[in-house]
Amino acid sequence: MELVIGILVSAIAIVLLTSVLFPQADKAADSLQRVRSAELAHSIMNEIWGKRYDNASGANGGLPACNSAGAPSCTDEADFGPEAGKSRDDYDDVDDYHGLNASSLMLQSSASYQDVYPNYGLAVSVSYLDATQAQKLVEVTVTTPNGEPISYSAIRSNY
Template sequence: MLRNIQFHRLSQPTRGFTLIELVIGMMVIGIAIVMLTSMLFPQADRAASTLQRVRSAELAHSVMNEIWGKRYDQNTNPNGGIPACNAPTGIACTTESALGLDGESRDTFNDVDDYHGLDETDNMLDSSQTYTQAYPRYQLQVSVEYLDAATKAQKLITVAVTTPANEEITYQAVRSNY
């Protein structure tokens, strides 16, 4: 009886893959690898550029908020009120050629046009750290100009941030004299 059991086990067909099944399996794996390398893996590059754009926006937003908190012009009343510079009864606003530093240090900027020419090598407000240290490989350039030099009623603030991938992103805001 024992021999019959052993014979029965030997007579069972062996299980395994046929040559056709192996070839089809390799083709499916090959197609999957091609799809991964052509569609999924390039997403990593796009994720990095998205992160750089977000950091660029953070940098520009922080600089823009700082500028926005300053008064419109050196000749504007620091406490607000009327008259604003260039108003019929007010004093004249700063001339276009005089936009920029009024002799203050970075920590004592008091009006919007003091930021004209600010770049990534300048210190952040109330800190010894530079923008280059906080945002390595990012470049920053700020410019301030009058929208209409005749009326001097609005200043265009432009913050240009260059990402490590050399993509320049420009952020702009208009500040009015009120």
């Protein structure tokens, strides 16, 4: 009788472990991947945020904002991306980051994002928010190793 009760208690314990605790391990991995995704996107957003709005805008407010009275025109959206011959370390304005991806080199490094974040995808898109060209929408999409795309967005104003 004691042996039967012992087997029954063991069976109930095993069912609880396999149905409640073990599936939580998969969810823990998903959370870790999301945190690493946020870490990658945050580092790129911080870098972009420190750059000037446009090639025609002055660094640190030295020139009037592009498209303002007496100032040069802002870059056409068709020309977004790094200028010809510009290396990754020479990105100096927001739209240079358009098209940055996982195989791109990291800032001041010979390693790519793929090397540091294996199995993660990365895509950066920059576009004007509206026809006035007074704001740019920066979207960083990081794809986790599980194939979950997570988008992070920021708006950069022309000031």
